[in-house]
Amino acid sequence: MKFMSKALLTAAALAYSATTVLAADIFVIGGKPDDPFWSIVKRGAEDAGLVVEAQGGSVTWLGPQNYDNLGVDAAELIRQAIAQGADGVVGPDWVPEAMDPAFQAVVDAGIPLVIYNAGGIQAADRLGALNYVGAVDYLAGVAGGEWLGNNGAKNGLCVNSLPGAANIEDYCNGFAEGMTNTGNTASTLPLPATAQGNVTAVAQAVRAHLLQNPSVDAVFATANLDAVGIVQGIQQAGKAGKVQVCGINFDEAILNQISNGSQSCAIDQQGYQQGFYAVSILNGHINYGLSIPTREILTGPGVVDASNNAATMSGASEGTR
Numbered sequence: 001m002k003f004m005s006k007a008l009l010t011a012a013a014l015a016y017s018a019t020t021v022l023a024a025d026i027f028v029i030g031g032k033p034d035d036p037f038w039s040i041v042k043r044g045a046e047d048a049g050l051v052v053e054a055q056g057g058s059v060t061w062l063g064p065q066n067y068d069n070l071g072v073d074a075a076e077l078i079r080q081a082i083a084q085g086a087d088g089v090v091g092p093d094w095v096p097e098a099m100d101p102a103f104q105a106v107v108d109a110g111i112p113l114v115i116y117n118a119g120g121i122q123a124a125d126r127l128g129a130l131n132y133v134g135a136v137d138y139l140a141g142v143a144g145g146e147w148l149g150n151n152g153a154k155n156g157l158c159v160n161s162l163p164g165a166a167n168i169e170d171y172c173n174g175f176a177e178g179m180t181n182t183g184n185t186a187s188t189l190p191l192p193a194t195a196q197g198n199v200t201a202v203a204q205a206v207r208a209h210l211l212q213n214p215s216v217d218a219v220f221a222t223a224n225l226d227a228v229g230i231v232q233g234i235q236q237a238g239k240a241g242k243v244q245v246c247g248i249n250f251d252e253a254i255l256n257q258i259s260n261g262s263q264s265c266a267i268d269q270q271g272y273q274q275g276f277y278a279v280s281i282l283n284g285h286i287n288y289g290l291s292i293p294t295r296e297i298l299t300g301p302g303v304v305d306a307s308n309n310a311a312t313m314s315g316a317s318e319g320t321r
Contacts, residue, residue, distance in 0.1 A: 023056035024286040026279055027081035029074060029091035030063045030117075035197065036224040036251040037271055038063065041117065043319050044275030045090070052283050057087070059279055067162055067196050071098025078102035088112045088282040092134075093119025093127070094165050103127045112285055116278040117271075118167035121296035130285060131292055133278045135269035135300030137170035143301045144171075144220050144246045144267050145178020145186060151264065153179070153218035153244055156186040159206065161196035161226050171222045171248055179218075186220075195226075202229025203236060210237040221247030227254055231262045250304060252316045258309045268312075269300035272320040 028045045031038030042061055049059030062080060064073040074091070075098050081089050082105060089106045093099055093115055104127060106113050113129040124132040141158070148156055156179045158172035172188045179186035189209055195201040206229065210216055219234070221227035227247035234243045240262065247254070250266035257263035277297055284290035304312050315321030 024052060024087045024283050025058045025060070025085060026052060026088040026090065026282055026286075027060045027062060027084065027086040028275070028279065029077050029081070029089070030061060030275075032063055032066065032197070035063075036253075037249040040251070040319060040321065041271040041275040044272035044277075045279045046275075047272075048276045048279035048283070052279065055283075055287065057283070060084070060086075066194075067165075068193050070162065070165055070193070071095025075099045075102040078106060082106060082109055082111065086111055088114070088286050090114045090116055090278045090282060092117035092167070093123040094167060096123065096166060100127065103129075112282055114278045114282050116274050117269075118165075124296075131281060131295055131297060133281065133297045133299065134274050135298060137167040138174040138177075140248060140267045140269060140301040141171040141174020141176075141220070142178040142181070143174075143303060144248070144265070145175040145180075146182055147178075147265050147303055147305070148218045148220070148244055148246050149179050149182025149184045151244070154184050155215045156184065156218040156220060157209065157213075157216045158186065158188045158220040158222070159191065159202065159226055159230060160188050160222060161191045161198075161202060162193050162222070163190045164193070168222045172220070175220045187216075196223055197225045199225055199229040199232065202226050203232035206230050206233025207236040210234065210239055210243065216243065218244040218246070221245065223247070224249050224251050224254060227257070227263060227266070231257055235262075250312075250316070250321070252313070255304070255309055255313050255316055258304065258306060265303055265305040267300065268302040268304050268321070270302070270321070271299075272315075273299040 062077040107128045115124040116133040121132045158175045162168045176186040245263040246265040
């Protein structure tokens, strides 16, 4: 089942409320409130939360105000969840060296943990979490590099606007492997952490890099708004139609870029599913002792390009893709 309508979720929630008084207060660590990708993840978590709330529990979303000091800020959010009496915690392992001690505190306190979005099953096993829900970031990068390499790109550039974040580093490293697998080359352009989500800053950096490195014919984005900035930077450099763009995640703006030909593809990790399944798994475990025998529930990578863009648009318009 790809999507569950709100009406169906509400009906399920009412059915639960009629038969049980169980309750679980689940805290979900995620991205900035205005981050296009994370708003989709949050929607998935909140939809799963309809059942949680019908059982008398709650789902609380905690996200940083910016990504300037991501690991430290995210670790503090995890500790806030413990302090506020969380019965379960869902979180991405973005910066292991900063966040793992906080996750370990969750486990040491006897609070069930699900890792999602970043870190993979390796982080889940290392930390003693129930499971991992999400894509494998490195393989998502490989998929983008191979798609571009197989579609004419010779010299690719990965724009890393959040250096030090493990998932972003994995995207760029995977992208390099994907380009290499197709007999091509790749490099990385690191930007200050303040650049992620700053369309103007990304556009200016990409414009300057392309003018200095005219052989670059493909650019890979590691975030939604970065892809918008990259397209603008390509246009400002006078290279529209000459430099392909692919990137991690998408929203309606990205799908429109694919429709008008300014972006070639996007790598889908299905953020809605990440939020929905992570909360559902944790709630079932807390209330009923349920477990999922499949360890590592993968939500990607998939590739969205001109061939399936129209079909994907319907999910984006509903805020689930």
